[in-house]
Amino acid sequence: RKEVEQDPGPFNVPEGATVAFNCTYSNSASQSFFWYRQDCRKEPKLLMSVYSSGNEDGRFTAQLNRASQYISLLIRDSKLSDSATYLCVGNTGGFKTIFGAGTRLFVKA
Amino acid sequence: DTGVSQDPRHKITKRGQNVTFRCDPISEHNRLYWYRQTLGQGPEFLTYFQNEAQLEKSRLLSDRFSAERPKGSFSTLEIQRTEQGDSAMYLCASSLRDREAFFGQGTRLTVV
Numbered sequence: 204r205k206e207v208e209q210d211p212g213p214f215n216v217p218e219g220a221t222v223a224f225n226c227t228y229s230n231s232a233s234q235s236f237f238w239y240r241q242d243c244r245k246e247p248k249l250l251m252s253v254y255s256s257g258n259e260d261g262r263f264t265a266q267l268n269r270a271s272q273y274i275s276l277l278i279r280d281s282k283l284s285d286s287a288t289y290l291c292v293g294n295t296g297g298f299k300t301i302f303g304a305g306t307r308l309f310v311k312a
Numbered sequence: 313d314t315g316v317s318q319d320p321r322h323k324i325t326k327r328g329q330n331v332t333f334r335c336d337p338i339s340e341h342n343r344l345y346w347y348r349q350t351l352g353q354g355p356e357f358l359t360y361f362q363n364e365a366q367l368e369k370s371r372l373l374s375d376r377f378s379a380e381r382p383k384g385s386f387s388t389l390e391i392q393r394t395e396q397g398d399s400a401m402y403l404c405a406s407s408l409r410d411r412e413a414f415f416g417q418g419t420r421l422t423v424v
Contacts, residue, residue: 209354235410246403246415247355290354294410299368300345302354 206230207293209303217311220281224306226291227273235294236267236274240287241305247290250276281310314338316416318404324422325394332390333419337406344387345413346379347403355403361387394423 209226216222228236236253251258253265253274264277274291288305317336325331337344342363347355358377359369363384376394381387391398401420405413 235412237412246417249412249414252412292413299357299360300405300407300413301357302347304352304354 205303206301207291207303209291209306211304211306213307213309215309215311216281218281218283220310221277221279222281222308223278224276224289224291224308225273226275226303226306227271228293228301229272230293230301231272233293236265237292237294238263238265238274238276239290239292239302241290242287247302250289278308281308283310283312286310316404316406316414318402318416318419320419321417322420322422324424327396327423328393330390330392331394331421332388333402333404333421335387335389335404335406335416337386337404338414341406341408341414342384343407343409343413344381345405345407346387346389347405349401349403349418350399358389391421394421396423399423 207228238250239247240250241247251260251265253267255267257266262279266275286309288307290305291303294300319334345360346358349355357370358373359379361381364381376392379389399422401418403418405415407413
């Protein structure tokens with residue numbers, strides 16, 4: 204089983220839609236979690252950290268469920284510019300930083 | 313520019329040749345990571361350093377791969393006797409302890 208698993212998608216949604224991605228992790232020692240965004244042929248860039256209490260940044264909301272070992276990302280009012288691959292990341296107590304394979308999102312006009 | 317920088321950005325090499333990539337992390341970051349990414353996949357962990365110590369190396373990394381981080385500053389990743397399967401984007405990232413990692417723009421390797 205992979206340490207971090209994501210639905211690869213692709214998710215095809217119209218502009219203005221709300222879309223949610225989930226990510227599961229297998230290592231219960233994982234302590235830090237992040238969502239990254241990666242555009243085609245570019246490096247990953249940090250989108251947001253994920254906290255146990257949940258956190259929101261504009262149209263983006265991230266949540267962590269330690270009991271079920273998953274994290275989620277919700278995007279509201281999708282924009283064309285949100286089209287990208289979204290990578291979830293788990294950090295096992297400061298050691299390896301493990302990436303999921305990514306979920307592709309296409310937002311259509 | 314105070315971000316992570318990688319050099320070269322692109323490298324084309326013949327099979328069997330050795331290649332070396334360089335990564336300069338954000339100056340105050342004590343952790344440095346190397347990842348490999350192929351099309352349609354997420355970044356795959358290769359190895360990581362805390363200061364100058366290489367603390368973990370992926371089982372996926374064959375003996376042809378070696379990484380160093382002398383003096384805990386820049387790092388190099390060397391691939392000996394390259395194979396076509398080594399063609400990928402090699403990404404370097406740095407972080408301060410277990411905080412979020414910041415990536416360089418990567419080195420795209422093509423082995424012909």
